[in-house]
Amino acid sequence: MKSAPSTISDPDQQIIDAYLDAVWMEKGLSEATLSSYRQDLLGLARWGFSQSLTLLAMTDADLRCYLAYRLTEQGASARSTARFLSCSRGFYAHWLRENRIVTDPTALIESPRQGRPLPKSLSEADVEALLAAPDLEEAIGLRDRTMFEVLYACGLRVSELVGLTLSDVNLRQGVVRVVGKGGKERLIPLGDEAVSWLLRYAREARPQLLKQSHDILFPSGRGQPMTRQTFWYRIKHWAMVAGIEKPLSPHTLRHAFATHLINHGADLRVVQLLLGHSDLSTTQIYTHVAIERMKSLHGEHHPRG
Incomplete structure (x- = not known):
């Protein structure tokens, strides 16, 4: 299994930090949620850096390629992929509202279907x-x-x-x-x-x-x-x-x-x-x-x- 690229561009680092600051101010998310968002966005940014792409320049085709990379090279589960897409949708919706992009690259990408495990309980x-x-x-x-x-x-x-x-x-x-x-x-x-x-x-x-x-x-x-x-x-x-x-x-x-x-x-x-x-x-x-x-x-x- 190939390891993910480890470097991201300075503009992508700044755009991730700015988004997380904004979403924290708007929604008051927990540290655990913000950390999860950060890891998902950093993963996308690292892959983008290896393809000479920045986050705000990515198209839906680029995101589909990244999803395929996650699946084939990292063994990502349907649950992990759905979580990543949820994070990405919020990220790109924010920058669309801020007029930093003109189209949302996640708009035409569907989340994978996943069975919801029943919670373990006690009698x-x-x-x-x-x-x-x-x-x-x-x-x-x-x-x-x-x-x-x-x-x-x-x-x-x-x-x-x-x-x-x-x-x-x-x-x-x-x-x-x-x-x-x-x-x-x-x-x-x-x-x-x-x-x-x-x-x-x-x-x-x-x-x-x-x-x-x-x-x-x-x-x-x-x-x-x-x-x-x-x-x-x-x-x-x-x-x-x-x-x-x-x-x-x-x-x-x-x-x-x-x-x-x-x-x-x-x-x-x-x-x-x-x-x-x-x-x-x-x-x-x-x-x-x-x-x-x-x-x-x-x-x-x-x-x-």
Whole structure:
């Protein structure tokens, strides 16, 4: 497999930087998203440099050649190609609005069709086993149990969970304020069970874990804000204790939250709001999970299944 060219022109570097600055100002994208955009555009610019082309001079034919290069020389997947085209469309649409180009070279290029993988989830029995696993005699165990309860009750992203502060939680009203992707805020109901565990945790465990005054809701064992990696290790540990052998991550409980809501009849748009999805199509994948569940139950219990 050939390696990609490693050099780009100064004008292309400047045009990429200018675009990323503009899109960050307009949309408030996360560092991870901006980094992904940068890598996609740098890949195109490096290939263009090897062909004596600059980004703003490329035609749709040039982009098709690059897509073929990605496929044959780099083994790019349909998912990766679709992501690249999404980034490129935004890039060229921006410079078209700025009158730096007269035609959009991505306009006639279709994204590849790709099957959407079903998210890995847990059964309700698996979730109950995981929730019951932490040792409640230890402050860390009570903290972990409370984090699991909040994660499953609210369907949070792990970054949203570990970033919660005391001021984000209103136990009187039973809601939590979450700042999600792009700085968008949403209010999510906690439910009586999660509120009960938060009250117990605040009374019995959090004061033991804090080494100094801090607003963070779930401090680490050292009394500092917890990292996503630390929580990942905690959930893996308790899954092992619970005897859960399925692949597991903090995101798995988010998937379980959405899947179990839909299995019990929740409206798809309500689940979309709770998850903080900007597009309903992102949430619709959970209907496929529910359908697979119904098929399984039909095959297991119907006399003609």
